[in-house]
Amino acid sequence: DTGVSQDPRHKITKRGQNVTFRCDPISEHNRLYWYRQTLGQGPEFLTYFQNEAQLEKSRLLSDRFSAERPKGSFSTLEIQRTEQGDSAMYLCASTPPSGAYNEQFFGPGTRLTVL
Amino acid sequence: TQLLEQSPQFLSIQEGENLTVYCNSSSVFSSLQWYRQEPGEGPVLLVTVVTGGEVKKLKRLTFQFGDARKDSSLHITAAQPGDTGLYLCAGYQNSGAGSYQLTFGKGTKLSVIP
Numbered sequence: 001d002t003g004v005s006q007d008p009r010h011k012i013t014k015r016g017q018n019v020t021f022r023c024d025p026i027s028e029h030n031r032l033y034w035y036r037q038t039l040g041q042g043p044e045f046l047t048y049f050q051n052e053a054q055l056e057k058s059r060l061l062s063d064r065f066s067a068e069r070p071k072g073s074f075s076t077l078e079i080q081r082t083e084q085g086d087s088a089m090y091l092c093a094s095t096p097p098s099g100a101y102n103e104q105f106f107g108p109g110t111r112l113t114v115l
Numbered sequence: 116t117q118l119l120e121q122s123p124q125f126l127s128i129q130e131g132e133n134l135t136v137y138c139n140s141s142s143v144f145s146s147l148q149w150y151r152q153e154p155g156e157g158p159v160l161l162v163t164v165v166t167g168g169e170v171k172k173l174k175r176l177t178f179q180f181g182d183a184r185k186d187s188s189l190h191i192t193a194a195q196p197g198d199t200g201l202y203l204c205a206g207y208q209n210s211g212a213g214s215y216q217l218t219f220g221k222g223t224k225l226s227v228i229p
Contacts, residue, residue: 004157006157031215033215033216033217040221041221042119042203042205042219042220042221042222043158043203043205043217043219044219045216045217045218048214048215048216050215056214056215056216058216091157091158093157095215101145101146101148101163101165101207102145102146102207102209102215102217103146103148103160103163104148104160104205104217105160106150106157106158106159106160107157108155108156108157109155109156109157111155
């Protein structure tokens with residue numbers, strides 16, 4: 001059973017560029033989450049999908065951020081016109097249908113650096 | 116807004132010592148998870164507690180959920196260098212409104228010195 005995978009692991013970009021990250025959840029996990037973590041902080045919730053439907057979005061998710069999960073399997077998170085404040089670790093997590101207590105299994109993250 | 120406060124923020128101890136870290140909130144949680152995170156990696160789930168007063172043991176780690184389900188503690192016996200990492204608690208509140216987000220504390224950064 002493979003865990004949650006994320007790609008790329010590291011991304012360095014210049015301010016103003018667009019970036020896209022991919023997350024592949026654990027097979028058959030129907031719920032998928034995106035979090036952002038900055039230095040010295042715990043992860044902060046960004047958005048959540050149940051299958052292909054995006055059901056919840058945080059106020060942290062500005063208009064420059066968009067997430068998709070077109071077939072209910074992998075998900076992408078795109079940041080347009082990146083800013084230096086977007087530099088963070090972007091984490092993806094998934095939960096199985098039977099997850100009554102909302103145990104979330106995290107991927108290794110994508111470290112974004114905006115220059 | 117739920118808020119989880121973890122203490123201490125940093126902890127440096129010698130190998131073999133015991134330690135306890137805390138996770139406190141004014142909110143009641145349906146469940147609370149403890150994760151350990153190493154630099155440059157994602158959090159790894161250690162345990163989930165769901166019942167007030169519940170105690171769970173994972174080898175040298177003992178987790179306790181407060182009777183009122185507002186707080187939790189993690190006790191490590193005879194710490195080893197491999198225990199070094201960031202310990203995060205995360206609360207889930209099943210409000211029935213369909214929100215599944217976890218609320219994380221800032222974590223306790225533990226260093227175990229050989």
